[in-house]
Amino acid sequence: MNRTSFGNEIDRAFEQIYMTYWLKNKAAEDHEIIKDLENARKELTAAIEELKAQYEEASEQIPRLNVKAAEISNQIGHLQGKLQNLETELKEQAVEELSWPAGCKGGRCNQRFFRGDVP
Secondary structure (H helix, E strand, O other): OOHHHHHHHHHHHHHHHHHHHHHHHHHHHHHHHHHHHHHHHHHHHHHHHHHHHHHHHHHHHHHHHHHHHHHHHHHHHHHHHHHHHHHHHHHHHHHHHHHOOOOEEOOEEOHHHHHOOOO
């Protein structure tokens, strides 16, 4: 073996050592990435299961909420009717009170009205 071939052998050995070093580090890095991805998958699977449970719970409440919404709608209609009746009564009272001559309100006339002090 001569010096050139010995030098070439050393160069190849360094390349192989470096490649081994790089592959080891890359394998360790990839192993960490795989571990992180597995943890993320577990967390996402747990989150999906939790969301499925929440969805089921919400789905079960829909019929009850529809009934409640109908009840509230009926109450609103009832209250609107009451408000309309009250509005009509108040308008009638206002017309009645405005139709009395000055000095007489609600059927009660004061003495000044009868003496002619109030026009």
